[in-house]
Amino acid sequence: MEYTTLGGTGVEVSRICLGCMSFGSSDWRPWVLEPEEGRELVERALDLGINFFDTANMYSGGESERVLGEVLEGQRDEAVVATKCYFQMDEDDPNSGGLSRKAIEQELENSLDRLGMDTIDLYQIHRWDDDTPIEETLRALDDAVRRGQVRSIGASSMWAHQFAEALHASDRLGLERFATMQDHYNLAYREEEREMHPLCEREDVGVLPWSPLARGWLARPHDEFETTTRGENEEFVPQHPYDEGGGVEVNERVQELAADHGVKMAQIALAWLFERDAVDAPIVGTTSVEHLEDAVEALESVDLSASDVAYLEEPYEPVRVSGHD
Numbered sequence: 001m002e003y004t005t006l007g008g009t010g011v012e013v014s015r016i017c018l019g020c021m022s023f024g025s026s027d028w029r030p031w032v033l034e035p036e037e038g039r040e041l042v043e044r045a046l047d048l049g050i051n052f053f054d055t056a057n058m059y060s061g062g063e064s065e066r067v068l069g070e071v072l073e074g075q076r077d078e079a080v081v082a083t084k085c086y087f088q089m090d091e092d093d094p095n096s097g098g099l100s101r102k103a104i105e106q107e108l109e110n111s112l113d114r115l116g117m118d119t120i121d122l123y124q125i126h127r128w129d130d131d132t133p134i135e136e137t138l139r140a141l142d143d144a145v146r147r148g149q150v151r152s153i154g155a156s157s158m159w160a161h162q163f164a165e166a167l168h169a170s171d172r173l174g175l176e177r178f179a180t181m182q183d184h185y186n187l188a189y190r191e192e193e194r195e196m197h198p199l200c201e202r203e204d205v206g207v208l209p210w211s212p213l214a215r216g217w218l219a220r221p222h223d224e225f226e227t228t229t230r231g232e233n234e235e236f237v238p239q240h241p242y243d244e245g246g247g248v249e250v251n252e253r254v255q256e257l258a259a260d261h262g263v264k265m266a267q268i269a270l271a272w273l274f275e276r277d278a279v280d281a282p283i284v285g286t287t288s289v290e291h292l293e294d295a296v297e298a299l300e301s302v303d304l305s306a307s308d309v310a311y312l313e314e315p316y317e318p319v320r321v322s323g324h325d
């Protein structure tokens with residue numbers, strides 16, 4: 001396994017982060033694995049040298065954190081565990097979401113409890129909160145670091161001007177600064193290249209793309225997207241502009257290069273991401289051990305030439321921004 005240093009934290013993480021949105025309970029989404037199957041995947045990931053895991057309080061209403069915590073029991077030190085807060089956890093309790101001090105402190109306690117851990121390696125804000133001044137959020141996060149409940153803090157999808165404001169505020173106030181940006185980025189959605197990635201590069205912020213396979217849309221021909229349980233039930237793909245601009249042609253070129261290289265489409269799409277200077281570790285989501293192994297093989301042995309990369313990128317046209325809501 002290849003490792004990289006996570007932003008300015010000094011922590012070494014595998015270049016593949018295992019996304020844990022697919023573990024917990026199929027009551028949440030029909031494609032989510034039940035705990036035992038999730039355990040098998042996390043264990044295989046550890047065998048493959050993957051040490052970086054991303055979950056969130058909201059995945060399966062907290063069950064994803066519970067599954068991850070149970071598998072990691074006894075080998076906690078070897079893993080780098082990331083989770084998130086922001087989305088409302090209880091529809092009757094408005095303070096179970098957002099980024100107020102109250103929400104952060106309560107949700108952090110709940111996450112630690114479900115994970116069965118004393119410390120979270122990377123605690124991320126899942127979105128920007130328009131109702132809470134960023135200074136208030138940063139103070140609450142900084143206190144969590146000082147209490148030893150959190151080692152580093154990260155952010156997820158937001159406008160680059162908001163992220164710049166947050167970094168500036170932490171520097172101005174002498175508070176812990178965001179070490180990572182988890183953003184929506186893949187071959188079919190590249191708007192983050194405009195502002196966010198240059199900002200992250202300049203500020204030594206690690207970039208962790210979510211939905212690196214466009215929720216599966218880049219892993220099979222575009223007209224076969226709905227052939228899997230997740231594809232059939234995927235509520236977000238219709239909202240994302242993957243088939244707008246030149247997206248359909250990008251998908252067809254991924255098919256073509258996969259055939260040329262004798263590998264899978266998912267491996268071409270991931271190999272492209274591994275070659276992007278801005279990217280530290282894509283957060284791969286899967287419910288299959290075989291697909292997890294595909295990702296590792298893409299990292300270790302799929303090499304794209306400069307002309308392959310140019311061919312894959314060429315059809316892309318700017319599309320509407322998506323993934324901040």
Ligand SMILES: NC(=O)c1ccc[n+]([C@@H]2O[C@H](COP(=O)([O-])OP(=O)(O)OC[C@H]3O[C@@H](n4cnc5c(N)ncnc54)[C@H](OP(=O)(O)O)[C@@H]3O)[C@@H](O)[C@H]2O)c1
Pocket residue numbers: 018019020021022054055126156157182183209210211212213214215216217219220228230231264266267283284285286287288290291292294295
């Ligand atoms: N911060 C945020 O707002 C945010 C938003 C979304 C996601 N995330 C994070 O990012 C992670 C990944 O997101 P995602 O699940 O949407 O991403 P993804 O990796 O883009 O897509 C996952 C889909 O690709 C399929 N797939 C994966 N490998 C494949 C292969 N080798 N061959 C064929 N199909 C393959 C999976 O099917 P199988 O299950 O059959 O493998 C699954 O349907 C999540 O777990 C979560 O941690 C964060």
